[in-house]
Amino acid sequence: MNVAEESNTLLDAGEIDRTLDKMADEMANFVGDARALALVGIQRRGVDLARRLAERIKQRLDCEVPMGALDITLYRDDLQTIGPKPVVAHTDIPMELTDRYVIIVDDVLFTGRTIRAALAELADFGRPARIGLAVLVDRGGRELPIQADIVGKNIEADVHDRVDVLLEEVDGTDAVVLVRGEKK
């Protein structure tokens, strides 16, 4: 990381906690029948967020929410153009998706290309009754007609900026950080 980079914290650990509470409330209201719900997190931090949300929904509705993990690498639309190939992580969908209400969970929504890939991959696992999208941060900058149903925090970030979501499980700390990029 460039020392000269300017960064500021958008959400601290406590705020992430409260944001996830709010998102879980919205999910619980959104769904109606929680027994039909399944969460699918996008590797890697989406999976950890999905796990935290599933915990909270369990407390609210007293029912176990099945969880899966999706690695979208093999469905990316830019594999032809990039140099060294991205590292492929595991996709693990242990539950039947057909007729379920599936909510995709990711950390940051930006161009929408990850979600396009995720929708294509999910279709290879079954035919959910409905698919929703929950993200911790929506930073704008969409390149595809995709939007989230549940958003933790909306921010306006420039296309050159980076939004880093740090989670205890991966990074040892909880924070959402905006790193200002150089305007070109």
Added chain:
Amino acid sequence: MNGLTSSAKPAGAGLSLGKDLLGLELLSREQIQLILDTAEPFKAVSERAIKKVPTLRGKTIVNLFYEASTRTRVSFEFAEKRLSADTVNIAASGSSVEKGENLVDTARNLEAMRIDMVVIRHPSSGAAKFLAERIPSNVINAGDGWHEHPTQALLDLLSIRDKLGSLEGVKVCICGDILHSRVARSNIWGLLKMGAEVGVCGPKSLLPRGVESLGAHVFSHIEEAIAWADVLNVLRLQLERMQGGYIPSLGEYNRVFGITEERLENAPKELVVLHPGPMNRGVEIDSKVADGPHSVILHQVTNGVAVRMAILYLLAGGTAERASLHGAKDEIGEVG
């Protein structure tokens, strides 16, 4: 600046295999590690109801086989199809090769039809390299003469790692006809790079001279090899090459070097037994061993598809300029 940054990068990030996969002698430990790690998620693709991902959609791959092969060719073909590539199989018999066309002319004609990758099996050592230097397509060596058979060795490494958890410090003895074996050569390179210890065991006439200089222990008695090893990789006695008086008879070979249930029962520890196939049951390996609890032979076959998917994925679109032994500079961005 508050010192916070997302730091957790997966192992192997930024690493490339370059344009071709010619042999394990040319790969770094990190590159071998990357292939084995990448094979893991590909195993799961073959377990899905829809065994297909769109990764190589629009890529055309030619499987150019100048030697008989069932397992390797079918394994490559499954790997290619499960990645959504379009594939064409060319066997030397029944093709223009029979009319005397040379390798480069065959390849250039294929290039003219706009192919992206070539998988080649050839009886001459160095054929894959020869081809790779002359065409822009990615070339994968599926066995060249006595030289190397890198994908077989990689699936062997993966199968050992699956069974024992690691390759570091594992003692692997390769048994049988080492002299004529490209599988042995690729295994020796790969295992040593991954920190395993390598032994070889077979009749003196079938051990290449100077095999110790590669770093392998040499055993002339199978009982000693079994007492030393954690893993036995039992090679096929290449019956088509046994006209040269290398061994007295097949029965004699089995009596002296055959992997039998009795020999394994006398071993000090539980051994893992590999065989690259096709097996000569009752010659280098007894049926009770091949079908018994020590054997991971069918697991090797399953792993073969995953390893080849990983290699196709990692090589596709790669160029010589992008080859990097220890990590490349260009970063992979998040897609958002």
